[in-house]
Amino acid sequence: MQSIHANNYPIHFNENAYEALNNHLKENKYSNLFIVVDTDTNEYCLPKFLPLLETDLTIEIVEFESGEINKNIETCIEIWKVLTELGADRKTLIINLGGGVVTDLGGFVASTFKRGVDFIHIPTTLLSMVDASVGGKNGVDLGNLKNQIGVINVPKMVLIDTQYLETLSQSEMRSGLAEMLKHGLIYDAAYWEKFLDLKAIDFADLDELIYRSVEIKNEIVMQDPTEKHIRKALNFGHTLGHAIESYFLENKNKKTLLHGEAIAIGMILESYISLHKNLLTKEEYSQIKSAIKSIYDDVIIEENDIEPILELLIHDKKNEYGLIQFALIEGIGKIKINQSVENELILQSFQDYKS
Structure with missing residues (x-):
């Protein structure tokens, strides 16, 4: 290579x-x-x-x-x-x-x-x-x-x-896979499609899949090393995903989530938000939700978990002037950064995840 x-x-x-x-x-x-x-x-x-x-x-x-x-x-x-x-x-x-x-x-x-x-x-x-x-x-x-x-x-x-x-365990492999899925969703629709049927993947080709994932991240970082603009695309799924990960890390009544497990949830939630901001079609959202849920177990998020998770959003590093900024997908393979999202839509995304 x-x-x-x-x-x-x-x-x-x-x-x-x-x-x-x-x-x-x-x-x-x-x-x-x-x-x-x-x-x-x-x-x-x-x-x-x-x-x-x-x-x-x-x-x-x-x-x-x-x-x-x-x-x-x-x-x-x-x-x-x-x-x-x-x-x-x-x-x-x-x-x-x-x-x-x-x-x-x-x-x-x-x-x-x-x-x-x-x-x-x-x-x-x-x-x-x-x-x-x-x-x-x-x-x-x-x-x-x-x-x-x-x-x-x-x-x-x-x-x-x-x-x-x-x-590595299977759970650790799935954790890493979440970032590979993200790279396809934000940058390369053809790469995303390779993961729609995991059973069809010959994991002898895993090296090539890893190589392309590294290539995508590097291409984005090379354009914006200090995350002033397009590098924010890499935060898709991470605004809510990091908040969920942090909440489960600090809560003794919750099982700690692996990074990729939390990001998988975040990608579903933020894809739902993308749908309702008219950036995704229903078909695209359905494909994303179905593909991710076929790989990752559902995580139980109770009603009383949501408010403390949302409170953690204020600490997200992309925030500017006190406003929460999302990186959302504009169709599969494209990104739209610096998107503000009203709380009501965030709450709806959690309800949809649980449905």
Whole structure:
């Protein structure tokens, strides 16, 4: 697979990935190497990765507990302390080996330690391959509020090795699939149509599907690296999806949702809103709702859940001047950003989801 060239960094795939990494290590005079992992990737991915490294650098492994609940500034502080104690300096390289939590948090740690050291992302989940590791966004949650603290700063490279997907559960694979569905809905109708019958997909072709998804996200980000305009398209399904994810994360009576599970709900809700703002046809909306519900289990959202979910919308990062801004789809494969939506229509979308 050919490498994809992003804004000032390459994205390498499979057989090319480790050759590119080892060449980078030879060509740059790093003082030492830190590999950031969570407990899952330490167990399942690190043993595969380490033998592929060709370097005489001192290697230190920095591990933190898995889970979105640990994607916070407290974890960063602990890692900054470890880096300091083990002699990290301005010429240190940090490799983030893991899913979206690891790449988001590890990129933020690297971007801020000593005002920034080089880092490389090696995503190990489908979600992080097609979304989190691409585009230069790094950050952590503030309490239950997603990605409130962070920076846009690009890695030296991203390495995508799809063999790591063999370690994932079906639920984690479905979580990543949500972002691939989104890429089709906002940008490429033909790509969306590939997912209408999952049974017909030959998952030997998964590499090509991942490649196209990365390509779509990169094409959008290249046009608008700092999310002033078209990059907001990538937030389709995320305005309500993030609020739902945050609410279920903080509520002890709810089962925590995976990111993609929440975004799948958000895409149905925001497609309903698109329909009622005359951006989608009934046929298109029916196709979207049917396809997504065929992949993801229904999540029970009670009447008394909706108001606190809506209250979380005020913290959405796209908001401007106190107004909630949605990215909606204008037909399948097209996007319309900076759309304001009245509360009544949002409430109707929840009722429709539950119907």
